[in-house]
Amino acid sequence: MGVEARKPPPQLALKLRRALGGKAGWNGVAVQLVFGAVLAWIAYEIISNARTNLESQHIAAGFGFLRNSASFDVNQTLIPYSGSDTYFRVFIVGVLNTLLVSVVGIFFATVIGFIVALCRLSPNWLVSRVGGLYVEAIRNLPLLFQILFWYLAVLAALPAPRQSVSVLGAFFLNNRGVIVPSPLAQPGLVPFLAMLALGVVASLALRSYARRALFDQGRAIQIWPYVLALLVGLPLVTTLVFGLPVTFEFPQLKGFNFAGGARIIPEFVALTVGLSTYTAAFIAEIVRAGILSVHKGQMEAGSSLGLSRGATLRLIVVPQAMRVIVPPLTNQYLNLTKNSSLAVAIGYPDLVSVFAGTALSQTGQAIEIIAMTMGVYLLTSLVTSAVMSVYGWRISRSLGA
Amino acid sequence: MTDIAASSFVRQDLVSERAAPVKTTGFVGFVRTRLLNSPTNILLTILGLLLVWYIVVPSIKFLLVDAVWSGNDRTACLAENAGRPVGACWPFIQAKSTQLFYGFYPEAERWRVNLTFALGAVLLLPLLIPRLPAKSVNAGLFFLAFPAVAFFLLHGGGIAGFGVSWVAGLLQLFADSISGAGEAVVGLSKTSAAGPALWAIGSAIVLVGTLLHWVIFPLTWLRDQMLASGQGPWPDFLITAVIVSVILFVLGGGARVGSRPLITCLATFAGIAAVIKLMGLDRGGLPIVDTRLWGGLLVTLVIAITGIVASLPIGVALALGRRSTIPLIRIFSITYIEFWRGVPLITVLFFATYMLPLFLPGNFTVDGLVRALIGVSLFTGAYQAENLRGGLAAVPRGQGEAASALGLSWWKTTSLIVLPQALRHVIPAIVNSFISLFKDTSLVSIVALFDLLGSLRASFADPVWTTPSTAFTGFAFTGIIYFIFCFGMSRYSLFVEHRLNAHRRN
Structure with a gap:
């Protein structure tokens, strides 16, 4: 005669309790109720105060103002824009300008950052010290300070257009910005771009084919001659057939200013230089930490297998370092995008400057405008962090396997 | 052979x-x-x-x-007058130094600024040296007493009441707001389709508000009596001291735990009384200096230190909230942290400058500096929370479990076992976020506050000093100041990190 097994205790109530109140149980539920009531009260206070304040200032809440005419000019636009366009178009102009300065800044920041990181890792004492000095000096000064330094001290000290500093006779630096040759599209542009795209796609396909051949059958295929032919040869042939894809219109000094060419406004130059040098210092540290995080034995194992130093770096060290580098690097890219809002200090027409600055002071729609501005940055951050968590999940899956 | x-x-x-x-x-x-x-x-x-x-x-x-070391205006710093290539124009810095350090703080009152910073340094230095004793008293003085004293020193003014009046005022505002909300709902019920239901809810809320008014009636009555007596804050202070001491005594376990907590409490109140008497707060205090006159390094340091002091409790609360198992609190903490970390500080400052006044009652104006302080604290709090979360995760689970096994409550486990260890782990990260906070204070110059960088920019506009080298000189000088502060903090963070990792070195 066996003892009858006891029935398990009823789990439903426990589970409910856990779901509603966490480990704290019904106390947790009570805490939540109080907390919710406080939040509701704060929200009520905010809404009712905002409503009375807006009424007393005669401002109509809502997004209707976006259809009104903005009637101010913006000195750099990527899409056609004039003063008679709507506030919504101002918003788009601002977002595009923010994106432009972020993308250009990210590019230069990455390049400078990797160079400085290599300097810091260099066995050469002097070079590594110079790299260290750069990082320390840049990281210990405020970004706004640096942007203002470039804008108010360096760029303002450049000569007037008539005495421009000429670089190769094509680029001119003066206190009104940088004058660069402007590209003019020719009939050969379309086939040229098409062939270039074809070349890129074919090279990628070739690379994946070669990798598969290497991993599956152990056959090493040298693909670089084909890639070179695809990427350089194909466009070259199209150029010979259809003529030059673009010609450049060179700037020329006429009177007090330049005719022809395109002008990059000094605000853009100052902001890009400031953002990219500043972020580069952080990127340099991330890259250095990433490369140092790969164990010394990996390098030694690579050379004991007979791989050359370059091949060891390329095939063994860098892939492992990238795993450490990529997440904080993305964070720095995000920081750079957020920091581009400092444009408002020097008047570069980014989102904050034209929308949260000029449009806000013209319309007084503080709540809507600041919410939209914050929303753009928030969306960028959330999308990036979502992508990064997918990346992190894939990395941990590939490691866990 | x-x-x-x-x-x-x-x-x-x-x-x-x-x-x-x-x-x-x-x-x-x-x-x-x-x-x-x-x-x-x-x-x-x-x-x-x-x-x-x-x-x-x-x-x-x-x-x-090549620098010019003396002169009265721009003529001294022009190459054609000096007769040689001219470098830095140091007389410009000499002429602008008061503006760069104090802004437009009245000259006769500048001793107050100096005294405040001397006081801050005296309290901060022993806090930073790990070997010195009495860290908790020191931290209490720096994080709680110093901000209050610094406020009355820098801003001036006195106090009319004390704890009882303040609590009574706050509770009355709260009760008024609840009654107001209830009446609004009742008003809504006349036009809405769900009239009777709304009327019932509104009446219930009004009832809660009225009940609250009755509950706090003794407090408000006491306040009115004390205001009418014309004795300044002293009666209020005495009553507050007695009430707080009694509550502590009863809640702390009465005579069982000994007299130590009671003595600490009374000593604290004696200290507060001494400060009130010494600074003459009961007699109107020091002359008020409007924050619009503040500027330069003063504003930079005020924002940085306020941000540091205010962001820590916000960060601790959010980090604990994010780890909590109670759903609403965790969701709120995550949303808050991710929101503030996702937006740039400058939009936060715009939010504090333009949106915050709309959210407050119309008769309630907030000083421009205070708005920036609120924005900076909310923003930094979110970053601090993420730092602390790392520290909390680094504390082994066994520590909390052992504390529960000893029968400690959640509050005691957290405040006595988990948090102290977590805080020790994250000191370097916290100091690093203080460095970025210090650098970020420069952003307030965009919302029309004159911090060090803003004062520098304003001083460039002076036609008396416009020379080709003025801008470079100004940036060199301010740059050195910023660098000293940030570099000092980063070295300190490295020192602490080294100390914390002492057991890992071989």
Whole structure:
């Protein structure tokens, strides 16, 4: 005669309790109720105060103002824009300008950052010290300070257009910005771009084919001659057939200013230089930490297998370092995008400057405008962090396997 | 025998000395191994030397050799008057130094600023040196007492009441707001379709508000009596001291735990009384200096220190909230942290400047500096929470479990076992976020506050000092100030990190 097994205790109530109140149980539920009531009260206070304040200032809440005419000019636009366009178009102009300065800044920041990181890792004492000095000096000064330094001290000290500093006779630096040759599209542009795209796609396909051949059958295929032919040869042939894809219109000094060419406004130059040098210092540290995080034995194992130093770096060290580098690097890219809002200090027409600055002071729609501005940055951050968590999940899956 | 002698070879003389190995120590060895050991490295060394030559030499020439050291206006710093190439224009800094340090703080009152910073330094330095004792008293003084004293020193003004009046005022506002909300709902019920239901809800809320008014009636009555007596804050202070002491005594376990908590509490109140008396807060205090007159390094330090002091409790609360198992609190904490971390500080400052006044009652104006302080604290709090979360995760689970096994409550486990260990782990990260906070204070110049950078920018507009080298001089001077603060903090963070990792070194 066996003892009858006891029935398990009823789990439903426990589970409910856990779901509603966490480990704290019904106390947790009570805490939540109080907390919710406080939040509701704060929200009520905010809404009712905002409503009375807006009424007393005669401002109509809502997004209707976006259809009104903005009637101010913006000195750099990527899409056609004039003063008679709507506030919504101002918003788009601002977002595009923010994106432009972020993308250009990210590019230069990455390049400078990797160079400085290599300097810091260099066995050469002097070079590594110079790299260290750069990082320390840049990281210990405020970004706004640096942007203002470039804008108010360096760029303002450049000569007037008539005495421009000429670089190769094509680029001119003066206190009104940088004058660069402007590209003019020719009939050969379309086939040229098409062939270039074809070349890129074919090279990628070739690379994946070669990798598969290497991993599956152990056959090493040298693909670089084909890639070179695809990427350089194909466009070259199209150029010979259809003529030059673009010609450049060179700037020329006429009177007090330049005719022809395109002008990059000094605000853009100052902001890009400031953002990219500043972020580069952080990127340099991330890259250095990433490369140092790969164990010394990996390098030694690579050379004991007979791989050359370059091949060891390329095939063994860098892939492992990238795993450490990529997440904080993305964070720095995000920081750079957020920091581009400092444009408002020097008047570069980014989102904050034209929308949260000029449009806000013209319309007084503080709540809507600041919410939209914050929303753009928030969306960028959330999308990036979502992508990064997918990346992190894939990395941990590939490691866990 | 001879065979062997003949067939074997015995060396008769010494082998000639080999040349000494290449020297790898000392200066020559260092130059050989670290600078000139391969053709690429020789090239890199030459490039590095060129870079240093073209950056360091002109900088020193500008800052020291060619600099102008005395003068009264721009004429002293113009190349044609000096008769030589002109570098830094230091008289400009001399002329603007008060503006860069104090803004427009009245000259007769500047001793207050100096005193505040001296006080802050005296309290902060022993806090930073790990070997010194009495950390908790020291931290309490710096994080709680110092901000209050600094406020009355820098801003001036006195107090009319004390704890009872403040609590009564706050509770009355709260009760009024609830009653107001209830009446609004009742008003809504007249036009809405769900009239009776709304009316019932509204009446219930009004009832809660009225009940609350009754509950706090003794407090408000006490306040009114004390205001009418015309004795200043002293009666209020005494009553607050008695109430707080009694509550502590009863809640702390009465006579069982000994007299120590009671003595601490009374000593604290005695200290507060001494400060009130010393600064004359009961008699109106020091003359009020409006924050619009504040500027320069003063504003930079005020924002940085307020941000540091205010962000820590916000960060602790959010980090604990994010780890909590209670759903609503966790969701709120995550949303809050991710929101503030996702937006740039400048939009937060715009939010604080333009949106916050709309959210407050119309008769309630907030000072421009306070708005920036609120924005900075909310923003930094979110970053601090993420730092602390790392520290909390680093505390082994067993610590909390052991505390529960001993029968400690959640509050005691957290405040006595988990948090102290977590805080120790994250000191370097916290100091690093203080560095970025200090750098970020420069952003307030965009919302029309004159911090160090804003004052510098304003001083460039002075036509008395417009010379080609003014801007470079100003940036050099401010840059050195920022660098000293940030570099000092980063070295300190490295020092703490080194100390914390002492057990991992071999």
